[in-house]
Amino acid sequence: MTNTTGWKQNAQNRTFIASFSGGKDSVLALYKASQVGRAIGLIVMLEEEGKSSRSHGMPPALIQAQADSIGLPVYTAAASWADYEEVFVGLLVNAKQQGAEVLVTGDLDMPEHGCWHDKVTKKVGLKLGMPLWEMNHREAVDEFIHLGFITMIVTVNLSLGMTEDDLGRVLTPEYVKELEARSIDPCGEGGEFHTTVIDGPLFQQPIAVRKGSVIKDGDYAFLPLELA
Secondary structure, eight states: OOOOTTTTTTTTTSEEEEEOOSSHHHHHHHHHHHTTSEEEEEEEEEOTTSSSBTTTOOOHHHHHHHHHHHTOOEEEEEOOTTTHHHHHHHHHHHHHHTTOOEEEOOOSSOOSSSOHHHHHHHHHTOEEEOTTTTOOHHHHHHHHHHTTOEEEEEEEEGGGTOOGGGTTOBOOHHHHHHHHHTTOOTTOTTSSEEEEEEESTTOSSOOOEEEOOOEEETTEEEOOEEEO
């Protein structure tokens, strides 16, 4: 039986490691957890060749720039889908050895039963912290924007109502209303889009980026970002 008690508050007065994608949800979760607990680092999983992040396709240099601006070390590891869990657990073991008590993630809609993060944290004896769990999606986006975070759309699913013209756009209250009018989840929780955060209250300085040429791959379109 999964005990979900504390999933939203487990970072309170505890030391934590944060699962980090560089996108809005992981950044908002890190921010909220940092208000009540102490972060000691960020975990970022890379694809097999180690050239980009597994979740949002970000280059390691951009991830490092985010971590440097936030002021936290970043722990990366390359993995295939086949050995993803084994490698991730290895990073959690390392984090626990460095004093982490909790893994913080930016998930909103994790199931009470069969939650993957719940399984892997139990394997190594960490608690699971999900500050955004069960939040209303619009309220989560509104809070993110109200806090002053700046995030850019970098991946879109063209089969779910997004277009190439959405790439490079920054989430604003007006843009959120537009997405909802197009019947698109403002959090992109249906896989409609991914974002990269480039500034906000966690950052000591904004991340200066240069936009590359749009890449299309089936139903997806990507906007590569490089450090300017």
